[in-house]
Amino acid sequence: MDGFQKRKEQKKRNILEAAQQLFMTYGVQKVSIAEIAKKANVSQVTIYNYFENKHSLINEVFIYYVDEALKEFETTVFSDVPFPEKIKKMIFSKKRVANEIHHEFYEYLMKEYSNDGNYIERIYEEKAVPYFTHLFNEGKEEGYLNPELSHEAILFYLKMLSEYIQREDVYRHILPLTEDITRIFFYGIMGQD
Amino acid sequence: MDGFQKRKEQKKRNILEAAQQLFMTYGVQKVSIAEIAKKANVSQVTIYNYFENKHSLINEVFIYYVDEALKEFETTVFSDVPFPEKIKKMIFSKKRVANEIHHEFYEYLMKEYSNDGNYIERIYEEKAVPYFTHLFNEGKEEGYLNPELSHEAILFYLKMLSEYIQREDVYRHILPLTEDITRIFFYGIMGQD
Amino acid sequence: MDGFQKRKEQKKRNILEAAQQLFMTYGVQKVSIAEIAKKANVSQVTIYNYFENKHSLINEVFIYYVDEALKEFETTVFSDVPFPEKIKKMIFSKKRVANEIHHEFYEYLMKEYSNDGNYIERIYEEKAVPYFTHLFNEGKEEGYLNPELSHEAILFYLKMLSEYIQREDVYRHILPLTEDITRIFFYGIMGQD
Amino acid sequence: MDGFQKRKEQKKRNILEAAQQLFMTYGVQKVSIAEIAKKANVSQVTIYNYFENKHSLINEVFIYYVDEALKEFETTVFSDVPFPEKIKKMIFSKKRVANEIHHEFYEYLMKEYSNDGNYIERIYEEKAVPYFTHLFNEGKEEGYLNPELSHEAILFYLKMLSEYIQREDVYRHILPLTEDITRIFFYGIMGQD
């Protein structure tokens, strides 16, 4: 890729990142193309040179986002730390992790253009699920996971937790509860005697 | 309250309910005043006669909604069923329960008009928290709750679970996992021997 | 129809007429909603309150236009003047006559929304054609029309002539030719001896 | 002209022809510079290297078009067929002939940039009119033309007919009427006894 292409890619990435930030802060619908253009320091039309329309942009932001999250997730899963640490990291990492798909994006795509969502979902199944399987098997071998539990149920909790914690309004409130939340995840509200 | 007032109240309630339904189906931003007016069989201006502006309407819908949820919650807490049943009901009831505040409403109010949210929050604290305390004490007495856990942490899980499950897209996928999810909530992913 | 309705109708007519004039002067595409609004002394949105979108407006202008032309045409056909006079009037009347459908309108509707055109065409066939038949029969009886000629061919000339003459740029140039043009229509370029 | 110049000329012609085709199919206004560039396989800027702006391009396309038509016209006029055949050919040739100037082009130039039109008109007068004179004299000599008729009036009919028939929507409908239309042109609607 020559310098020309490179700069183009860079600009596209700028737009994507500006859009991503704004989308996450204000929601997809509230953000206008004009705002994104301003934040990315380009004209509105430039955005249209890179993306067919707003929906395309949203879609690409979404893919960009999921890709980045997947990478981070992979790193965590194959890192050299004990199982509980991995779990903790996945739950509380304020950085986005793969098992979490921001709610509004998802709903938006699902509702408005239901077919596109499937594409995302497919990628997700193909890439993320194997990582989870790996992780859960590790957990079981080390005795941290009740082998009778279905992967789906555990996954459900993980997704829910990390997605929920991702939310600004939530995150602020639960920082002091970190320990207890982890405990509940591992031992339940009943705890162990 | 005379018949006049009564009819007036009724009309207001019509508007609130029309708005609520539309908000929940399409999201707050996607719903226009015109649509609400149509669904409530009134003119747009009539809505402005009852509510200062769209935000006021959203706010009142929100309050209306929380009130209804609180009532339902109260019924559950003081009902004559075992503790685990109550928990299950709170988590999986597809009907709205008080510990759950619909995501988009909440975010909307928080983000756009952060002061108003406090009002809601205050009501919430004053009414809902005591119910929770009652519930959790009952749980502890009956040995279902690890007394070392903070109420906040348990509450966090409850809210998260019920809110998350409320989502259409989630609900469909986790019905078969009901048992496991409850189990994790009570005993954690590690389970008990 | 009460005064309320009446004023509404009047306003709609204002918009239609403003639009019609602009369309005829500058062509359908060159005219913006803003211009029409300005000329009709209303806001842009008011136009959208009366017409679904620009295409709807064009369509209604078109119908309005055809209707008026039909009325005028009817008057001419059943008026108490000799056949050649009627023909002359139909050809040279700078006012629009029914056998003429402005080119750009027609092309626009045909090209962009080909189904709508059929509706117009149907009305046209049902209403205009009988008038023409009446006129042509009169012409034949009085010996002004070669009975061997098909109605279609004569109609073709009539439409063509009046539509063509309607054009500003053409009209200016052919005023002095009126007599000859009529002559050619009746007797052809060969003339009669 | 060296090979360099030649290639340059070729490129310019490519652009002109691409533009002409698009203009005739979709109308002048509907065609964007981007589309022309795509069809001519050049960049948008290249078009601006050859033509000052869109209007210049339209203008040159127009001239290009008239030139081609003139050539064709010349061929017809001086061809070795009887007068009536020439006339028929000029009227019904679906190929463009010189006495016809495509409506939209003409209107566009006349309306938007009325001064330029004169230039075209001048060329037209200087080149086309002599051909017509030649043709009409031939017609008179052979007894096909009423010598009392002004050339202008006959020309008017010719232009009108060929231009009108050029229109897609018209052409389809009048094919079966060819004979009658010619007859009317020669003998009028009254016919001859």
Added chain:
DNA sequence: AATGAATGAGGGTTCATTCAT
């Protein structure tokens, strides 16, 4: 109190045209 009518502000999108390489 209720409504039909009207509107200013703003959103997404397109286009002719220019900049920079």
Added chain:
DNA sequence: GATGAATGAACCCTCATTCAT
């Protein structure tokens, strides 16, 4: 000379809100 990238202006249309009855 040729191009990819960038843009200001304009267009169609929507929406929360107000006016006038």
